Amino acid sequence: MRIRMLLVALSLMIVTMSGLAAAQQAPPAAPKTIHFEGTLENVKYVYGVAPAVARVRPGDTIDATTLDAFGNAIQKPGDTLALVKGDNPLTGPFFIEGAEPGDTLVVHIQDVQLTSRQGIGATVPLFGALNATSYTAMLHPPLPERVWFYPLDPVSNTATFQALDSKFTTKIPLHPFLGCIGVAPAGGEARSSIVPAEFGGNMDAPEASAGNTLYLPVNVSGALLYMGDGHAAMGDGEIAGTAIEVPLRVKLQVEVRKGKSITWPRFENDREIMTTGIYRPLDDAVRIAFTELVAWIRADYGLSDQDAYELLSKAAKVRLAEMVDPNYVIVASIEKKYLPAKKSTAP
Numbered sequence: 076m077r078i079r080m081l082l083v084a085l086s087l088m089i090v091t092m093s094g095l096a097a098a099q100q101a102p103p104a105a106p107k108t109i110h111f112e113g114t115l116e117n118v119k120y121v122y123g124v125a126p127a128v129a130r131v132r133p134g135d136t137i138d139a140t141t142l143d144a145f146g147n148a149i150q151k152p153g154d155t156l157a158l159v160k161g162d163n164p165l166t167g168p169f170f171i172e173g174a175e176p177g178d179t180l181v182v183h184i185q186d187v188q189l190t191s192r193q194g195i196g197a198t199v200p201l202f203g204a205l206n207a208t209s210y211t212a213m214l215h216p217p218l219p220e221r222v223w224f225y226p227l228d229p230v231s232n233t234a235t236f237q238a239l240d241s242k243f244t245t246k247i248p249l250h251p252f253l254g255c256i257g258v259a260p261a262g263g264e265a266r267s268s269i270v271p272a273e274f275g276g277n278m279d280a281p282e283a284s285a286g287n288t289l290y291l292p293v294n295v296s297g298a299l300l301y302m303g304d305g306h307a308a309m310g311d312g313e314i315a316g317t318a319i320e321v322p323l324r325v326k327l328q329v330e331v332r333k334g335k336s337i338t339w340p341r342f343e344n345d346r347e348i349m350t351t352g353i354y355r356p357l358d359d360a361v362r363i364a365f366t367e368l369v370a371w372i373r374a375d376y377g378l379s380d381q382d383a384y385e386l387l388s389k390a391a392k393v394r395l396a397e398m399v400d401p402n403y404v405i406v407a408s409i410e411k412k413y414l415p416a417k418k419s420t421a422p
Contacts, residue, residue, distance in 0.1 A: 106134040106328075113141045113166030113303070120161040122257050122276055122301055123265030127170035131300075136328045140190060141166045141303040143320040144254065149195045149222060156199065156220055163255050163268035163277055168299035174331045178293040180258060180300065181330040187251040187285045187305075187323055194225040194234055194307045194319035203316035204398050225319045227307055234307055234319050247308050252284035253325060254304030254318060257340075261294035268303065270401050271353045275340045277304060278404050279313050279397035282342040282349055290341040293331070300329070313397040339367050342406070348372075349408040351396075357403050361393065364407035376414045386413065 109129045119125060131137060141164075148158040174180055198206070200217040207213035225234040225247075233246040257275025260266050271278045275291050283289060291298070302325065309318030342349040348371060352364030365387060372383040390413045396404035 118164035165303040167301035170297035174298040179332040183328040186326040196223040204314040259299035352405040
């Protein structure tokens with residue numbers, strides 16, 4: 076009897092070990108595409124901890140639609156901003172499996188497509204770089220609300236500006252991008268969808284476009300990725316407060332860099348590396364962006380801080396992404412052709 080029991084136990088052990096070996100040898104699940112449609116019924120208006128609309132594994136692709144900054148409420152002449160339910164409705168959040176605080180979320184922006192043949196621009200009372208605002212109160216009345224409609228032509232890849240006070244028109248090249256993309260903030264905060272900050276958010280950075288990779292700090296389990304506020308085109312600074320606002324369909328592939336932490340959002344493509352500074356006043360935003368760029372060059376390309384500082388003074392570029400939101404956004408960049416060979420993996 077004892078021998079029989081030993082034989083049974085040995086058989087069970089062999090079966091268990093075989094199962095474990097098979098599990099260890101099983102190939103990882105193939106990447107999937109997760110489809111999600113953003114609607115007025117499911118969008119959010121803050122970045123924060125909220126129930127996820129979908130769970131996404133590293134390597135998967137998110138194929139999602141977004142509403143425009145007005146929730147697609149402005150459709151025809153005569154429509155006013157009183158129809159808008161909230162600023163910058165966000166699609167998401169998407170829970171990224173394996174992402175934990177201290178990691179970096181990597182977002183490969185594969186495709187950004189317009190889903191409308193019309194874009195919207197507007198001036199909004201108490202908002203804009205050249206307007207009296209709650210930050211910069213003036214004695215004169217705020218500029219009034221006005222709305223511009225932009226026909227979009229994918230064949231010529233242009234939007235048409237039509238002046239409201241004359242017959243002047245001109246063509247503007249299309250450059251679709253996500254005005255809003257970010258993750259849940261740290262410390263249990265919930266931040267308005269109009270705010271850009273360390274978690275990304277309403278950066279209004281044209282760098283959030285197809286072909287670029289975005290790096291975001293992970294602050295909560297699952298990262299919780301949000302996106303929205305599609306733009307067909309935008310001038311540097313977004314000075315009147317809006318771009319050509321459009322709904323979008325976007326494809327984003329996500330990865331997680333374990334144990335690699337960053338403080339501020341970063342962008343990268345085959346040609347250049349780019350850092351953000353998101354703060355007020357504008358000079359502090361510039362300092363943040365360039366300090367981050369020096370740190371990136373030191374960590375990944377091996378130059379000393381002072382050598383990187385000197386090189387950037389001669390070869391860097393800086394873009395004022397926007398100066399109308401609660402924080403201003405600066406993007407500093409340098410082309411990779413000016414850097415030594417990379418010595419480690421970004422970010």
